[in-house]
Amino acid sequence: MSRICDLTGKTAMKGHNVSHSNVKTKRKFHPNLQLQKFYIPEEDRWITLKVSTSAIKTINKVGISEAINRFVKKGYL
Template identity: 55%
Template sequence: MSRRCDLTGKAVLVGHKVSHSNRKTKRRFLPNLCNVTFRSETLDRDVRLRVSANALKTVDHRGGLDAFLVKARAEELSPRALELKRAVEKAQAEQTQAAA
């Protein structure tokens, strides 16, 4: 399982740990990943994703998982989240056609 956020694409970064004597040794900066269950109102089901804490705040700010997926760029999303994005867009298009 990769250490990458399913929604934002945030991944491991590499840098240096710098000691008091200014000696530099390699280290890894790991993203703060959490296993989260989101509720998709459009698909009317629960979705489990591995997302960063930053992505949780962003999803909440944008108004839920469906709104986040519609606004997100396809390059950033994982393959699983990309499938969800397509399903949400398709369901929303069907709802608008049924309403018209």
């Protein structure tokens, strides 16, 4: 399974581990993804999405239907 948010499209970022002696080695910063089930009342069904925690906060604030519409308008879906 890929580590990509289904709604926002967040993926891993590249960066460096920096030691005390300032030696830099490559690493990845992975998004905080959670497997979450959401109920869509308009369609009367459950969907399972792998979403980032920031997307979960948005869904809790505005609702799943409105959140999906926002992400579609912004071009994430």
